Amino acid sequence: MTAAPRLLLPDVPSLVAGFGRAVLLSPDGEIETLSAGAAAARLRGTAPLLVHAPATARRLGLPGFDNAHDLLELFAFCRPAEPCAPTPRGLALALDLPQPRDEEAAAALLTEIATHLLRHLADTRELARNRDAAGLAARMGETGWAWAPSVLAALGDPKAKPDARAYKVWRRLPEWEDNAPPPPAASFPVEPSEARRRLAEILGPGAEQRPQQADYASAAAAAFAPRAHPGAPALVLAEAGTGTGKTLGYVAPASLWAEKNGAPVWISTYTRNLQRQIDQETARLFPDPEERRRRVVLRKGRENYLCLLNLDDLTAAGPPPYLAIALGLVARWALATRDGDLMGGDFPGWIGELFGPGAVLPLADRRGECIHSACPHYKACFVEHSIRRAKGAQIVIANHALVMVQAALGGGEDGAPLRLVFDEGHHLFDAADSAFSADLTGAEMAELRRWLLGAEGGRSRARGLRRRAEELIGDRPDLNAPLDAALTAARALPVPGWPSRLAGDPRANPDETPNAAEAFLRATREQVLARTQEARDAGLYDSECDLFPVSEALPGAAEALARALARLEEPLKSLRDRLAARLEEEAEELEVGDRIRLEAACRSLERRALMPIQAWQGMLATLQGDPPEPGARPTFVDWLSLERRGGTDTDAGMHRHHLDPTEPFARAVAAPAHGVLITSATLRDEAEAEDDDPEATWREAEARTGAIHLPNPAIRAAVPSPFDYAARTRCLVVTDVGRDNPGQIAAAFQALFLAAGGGGLGLFTAIRRLREVHTRIAGPLEEAGIPLYAQHVDAMDNATLVDVFRAEEHACLLGTDAMRDGVDVPGNSLRLLVFDRVPWQRPTILHRERRLHLSGGRPKDYDDRVARHRLRQAFGRLIRRADDKGVFVMLDARCPSRLLAGLPSGVLIRRLGLAQAVRETRDFLAEP
Structure with missing residues (x-):
């Protein structure tokens, strides 16, 4: 039975560090400024109250703190998934406390911050997310968490027993439910006057009058006109000078179109940071947080989200002692997060610095190992939640990489968006260049081997294809035969430890004969070194060379690798086709979960294995053809590279990029949409303006964004900045x-x-x-x-x-x-x-x-x-x-x-x- 909550503040000095000096506030209220050495001596054997222990130690020139009452850890426990800059001033801002003027004021503020946080925890201890909080804090305390006694006192449970089950947050997370497929979208337009009215509603009656913003919203509305012909979206290029307010300027017609037509508008930007900024702006449209969560969804690649199966793996037998505190804070966050986004969402980005990147990075599916519906936590999965929420949202905020990669893969889990807004449109060229390129390198081939074969020694928990698909394949000979053949063929890909053998040094393994992939990498390395200009530091940095003319060894190595890839591709295709056939042949017997697993397995085989292999084979075929004529305009640019770090070879391979990546962007991303708005503060280059050709800057903008590859001419709009x-x-x-x-x-x-x-x-x-x-x-x-x-x-x-x-x-x-x-x-x-x-x-x-x-x-x-x-x-x-x-x-x-x-x-x-x-x-x- 819990007791009444009480505040138990640690009886320790408060510490704020400058560079080489420290301000200490004793528990008795005495404040003094000391040198780093004197402060270190004074603090020995204590657990000081501070903000950001690693940064504090770095400023004082100390190796670190064995223990400390870090207020960031307390904040992450008491107010999970809330934003906070990791400094005393940042904490004060987050808690609406007075801003400290100097280091002395900051030191005096630390106890008040701790009091505020513990009182907040005591006041909210009955919330559902705090049901396991006491057991979790006690478990963290077992491994040395300094705040455990204070937290347990605030929760009214000072004698709580450690409970490792508190790390199993999936027990408390809501499960998603599938809905009927959405009906087809209507095609009602958004008139300019409607966009202006919606913008005025968003801004409110007392907002500053900004005519440029209303003009911009009016122009952006043209991207929401009905499409007249297949492959010919309504296209608007809109430049909005800084200060125009372009985010709300395009959110106004976008939200109106989504309401009228029953389908989401996808807003894409270049970075995760910009996604967060746009999301914050939508609070003006949907002030209520719950409504905003329903109406506005952020979408990123799977590698950005907390993977509950990875968390399960790390905590199955109780979390490792060295990770118990960090994973405890992750567990607290997981119960409060809006969407489970570890990278740039509401996850405290400073946790990785407090506990090391190894405490966070293994929690995301960064290697494409998702087993989809075979996962025991599939129904609570954050990614699956976001995919389903996006289908019923009005605004989906994505990034260029996700939108283009999904298009390059032939459509994604989210479906093809009908209306697209590309903010930071000046980055479309670079984003398309990354999405529609291919790399036949040692790292890429080794990653495919790991995806197929799983961990081959070491401490990796990587699951191979057999482990991921075992429930679907079972003991069926028609499925096991191609799987066995594929896993055997995968051994032609680079063997773990391959970078150390790039130079072909026989001392590394005297009896070793390189497999097809490693032989190709060695031939690549030799050609790069032969063609690279000799320089003083040539052995330290990356090098590259043209593909043609090819060296004597490269075509034979490429042909051998192509044959090895063909031996791998054939059984993988067979496995994919036989798994897909089960969907038809066993349609009446299959459970819904099995059907989803089969579809996911087929999709993974196609995207993670077959598509890269086919791209690699096309690249290798180039080596068997005639060299290009000098100066001829190519469709693709091919070259070879050698990567080095500190004078050591780390990777080698062949690369292929489109000469103009906006061509595949226009074909795969823009053309299938019904309307596209491309906007930025810097679409045009005014320095290129010509008196006799005022359209020159627009033509250059159309070339860089891919608009010239679409059938309809772009509607052009430019709104100047209001700034002086x-x-x-x-x-x-x-x-x-x-x-x-x-x-x-x-x-x-x-x-x-x-x-x-x-x-x-x-x-x-x-x-x-x-x-x-x-x-x-x-x-x-x-x-x-x-x-x-x-x-x-x-x-x-x-x-x-x-x-x-x-x-x-x-x-x-x-x-x-x-x-x-x-x-x-x-x-x-x-x-x-x-x-x-x-x-x-x-x-x-x-x-x-x-x-x-x-x-x-x-x-x-x-x-x-x-x-x-x-x-x-x-x-x-x-x-x-x-x-x-x-x-x-x-x-x-x-x-x-x-x-x-x-x-x-x-x-x-x-x-x-x-x-x-x-x-x-x-x-x-x-x-x-």
Whole structure:
């Protein structure tokens, strides 16, 4: 029987760390600032109250904390699936508490945060999700969780017994139910006036009047007109300058069309972070959370969701002690999450940093091992829930990768969308390039072998095809024979440990004869090395070469591999066909679950094995044909590559990309739809505008988005930004910093970040330079009270890093491409943006062919266009609302003026030395 809840706060010091120093608040209320060494001595043997133990230890230069009362862990337990930036200020924001002004105030706030969280748990202890909370906390306490006594006291059950069953969250999760297939969608249009009215309803009566947004919604409505001919969707290209409010501008007609016609509109964007932003915007349309959950569904690939079977595997005999705390927090989250999304959804992205990526990554199905209805948790599966919810939703928010991969696979589990909105449409070329390409590499072939044969030694829990299909195949000879043949043939694929044998070193295994796949990889490696230009660091980095002319060894190796793949393909096809035949031959005897299993097995065989094999065979056949004529325009670009890390070979193989990937995009994705809206703030390149040809910028936009491959001409619309860039921004090109001098680059970043007082986003074109700069400037910035975070350094995902950056007004953030696009940080938290150098496209064979054949005879213009788009996208991060102001700095003196011509009209551009740039940055940002 539970007792009355009570607050039991730990009797430990509160700790907030700066760089090399610490602020300590004793339980008696005495506050002091100590050096890192003195703080470490004082804390020895205690479990301090803090926020983000790994980051705190890193700032103090300590190896870590053996134990601590980390408020992030308490937050994740008490308020699961709620957003929170992992800093004292972020916790205060999440809990609506006063913001700490400095480290002393933050230290004083920690006890109040703990009190707030424990009181919340006590007040909500009767909720269904807390039914197993006491047993779970006690089990976590057994393995050293510092918060267990406080949590048990708040739950009113201080003597609760540890209960490993609390990790089995599927017992408490709702099960989905199948509904009748939805009726066909109607074809009622959305008139421009209706779109304007819906937008006004969403914004509410007191909203700021934004004529550009209403104009945009009106133009977007044309994408929801009835389709007149098969394969000819209503097509709209709409450019909306930053600040237009394009998300709600297209949500207005999209939601109206979905209501009128009884089918969902799919909104696709480029990154998971942008999916989350769009989802947050839909709260204006559906303020009630439950209604929003029904009407708006996020869809991602299976690898993003918590796999309950993987969680079951990890906790079947009780969770391992080293994972008990992390998996306990995952279990708490699983009972509260909206959709089970581990990657960029409502899962705390900082859990991976607190406990290591091994605590989270194994929980997702990252290797395509889903056994669908054969899974004992199938009815509670988060992915299956989202697929079924999407069929009855009004708005489905997906990403370009999912939409295109499903189209490339011939349609997905969600069906083909009738109406598509592609936000961040300037990324369609890159997304299609990834989706419609093929890689015949060691890693890809080894992954197929693992999918077929399962784990071959080691600690992997991978299930092979026999294990996944055993219930369907049983002891039937007609099914076991092709399965046996396929698994035997799969041994021609790379054997575990294959990277160590790439060089063909006989010392690795003197008696080893390479199988067909490894022989092909060796021949590939030899050709790459023979054709690669000798350089000082040639042995350290990746290399590539043209496919033709081929070396002497490659055609024979390719032919042998093609024969091996054919021996694998034949029994897999037979197995697929015989499983499919059961659906017809045993239609009357099959249970619904068995039918679903059979359909899923056939689909998996097709997508995970047969489709890649067929693509590989087509690539290998190219090696047996005549070489192309020099300069001829190809349909595909083929090349060979060798990947290295630290001077060690890690992969090799052949690659195939469409010269113009928007062709398969138009054919497989856009043409089957009834209406398509492609939108972005940067669809066109204004620097290419010609006085005698005003349509040139639109034609280039149509080429990059695939619109030129569709039969109907696109309706074009452009709505300018309402922002005053001339008054609110400055662009500075620094002329006296050596772009190849790491010390000068780091010094420039440090001086500029200090001048701005934080709020700086540093963008790099190479991860190596980012890490080098971070190492040099993190300490000095932290000493000045400016926390520095970095992609590829901090273990948090990008969305969490952006959340921290947004919450910490004086923090700075370093990143690469993913931070250049789609980062929405309005206000003073982002007031300075610094590029380390011009973001030219990397010179590769693929880039060379596109530069030659897709540039209209002007290769240099092609390079300029790519760089201008990247700079303009980055510049768009600075000003997110009318009262923002910011400085854009380029540290590359070689930056041509023609590239900066793509920035918004009116931006003042100046070239000056670093000292003057630092003064101008400080003075401009200090102006009221």
